[in-house]
Amino acid sequence: MKTISTGKIHSLESFGTVDGPGIRFVVFFQGCPLRCQYCHNPDTWEISSKPKYLYEPDALLKEVLRYKSFLSKGGVTATGGEPLLQPDFVRDFFTLCRKEGLHTALDTSGYLLSDKIKEVLDVTDLVLLDIKATDPDLHKTLTGVAKDNPVKFLNYLEETGKPTWIRHVIVPGLTDNDEQLEALAQFLQPYKVIEKIELLPYHRMGIHKYEQLGIPYPLAGLDPLSKERLDHAREIFKRYSFTIQ
Numbered sequence: 189m190k191t192i193s194t195g196k197i198h199s200l201e202s203f204g205t206v207d208g209p210g211i212r213f214v215v216f217f218q219g220c221p222l223r224c225q226y227c228h229n230p231d232t233w234e235i236s237s238k239p240k241y242l243y244e245p246d247a248l249l250k251e252v253l254r255y256k257s258f259l260s261k262g263g264v265t266a267t268g269g270e271p272l273l274q275p276d277f278v279r280d281f282f283t284l285c286r287k288e289g290l291h292t293a294l295d296t297s298g299y300l301l302s303d304k305i306k307e308v309l310d311v312t313d314l315v316l317l318d319i320k321a322t323d324p325d326l327h328k329t330l331t332g333v334a335k336d337n338p339v340k341f342l343n344y345l346e347e348t349g350k351p352t353w354i355r356h357v358i359v360p361g362l363t364d365n366d367e368q369l370e371a372l373a374q375f376l377q378p379y380k381v382i383e384k385i386e387l388l389p390y391h392r393m394g395i396h397k398y399e400q401l402g403i404p405y406p407l408a409g410l411d412p413l414s415k416e417r418l419d420h421a422r423e424i425f426k427r428y429s430f431t432i433q
C-alpha cells in the first residue's frame with residue numbers, strides 16, 4: 189500500500205504575484221537547512237517545531253482548486269523555508285496540480301539534491317533558484333553553508349533543460365558591490381536554462397519576527413538597498429543580455 193505523504197506547512201497565500209508568472213497559490217513550507225542573514229521568514233526555519241498546518245496532498249489541492257479560475261495564467265508555487273526538505277509531499281502535490289492543468293513552480297536554495305528531489309523536478313514546470321553569492325567565503329558568511337550544492341543543483345537544471353529563474357538578494361555591504369555582481373553575471377551567463385534574473389533589494393520587513401522568536405537579527409542597523417544601487421545592479425546584468433526583473 190502506498191504511504192500518503194503529509195506536508196508540514198507554515199502558511200498559504202491565495203493570490204501571490206511575486207513568486208512566478210501570473211497569479212499564484214503560494215505554499216510556504218516549514219523547515220530550512222540554511223540560515224541566511226537577511227532571511228525574512230525565520231519562523232519557517234525549524235521543521236520540528238509544531239507546524240501551523242498539516243496537509244495531505246489531495247487536501248491541499250482542494251484548497252488550491254477553490255481559486256482555480258484565478259490561476260489559469262499563473263499556477264502554484266512551493267516556497268518556504270525550503271520545500272525540498274519534504275520531497276515526497278511536494279512531488280505528490282505537484283503531480284495532482286499538474287493533473288488539474290496547473291503550472292508548478294518551486295522556489296529553492298538548491299542546497300539539497302537527491303533521487304527523490306529529482307522526482308520533484310520531474311513534475312516542476314519552473315524553478316526559482318536563489319543564488320546567494322559566488323564567492324565561497326561570502327556564501328558561507330551569508331547562509332551558514334558552502335556554495336557547492338547550489339552550483340551542482342543549477343548544473344542539474346541545465347542538464348535536464350529545466351526552465352529556471354534566478355533570484356538574488358542584493359545586500360548593502362555584502363553582495364552590493366560591482367565585483368560581486370559582475371562575478372555572478374559571468375558565472376550565470378553560460379547557463380541556457382536561465383530565462384530571467386530577479387534582483388531583489390535587501391529589506392528589513394522580517395525584523396519583528398526575530399524579536400518575537402528571541403533570535404538576534406544579524407544585520408541590525410543595516411539600511412535597505414537604495415533604488416539607485418538596485419538600478420545600477422540591473423544595468424550590470426543587462427550588459428550580459430539577461431532578462432531582468
Ligand code: SF4
Pocket residue numbers: 220221222223224226227228229230232268269270297
Ligand atoms: S534559504 Fe530562504 S528560508 Fe532559508 S534561511 Fe535562506 S532566505 Fe530564509
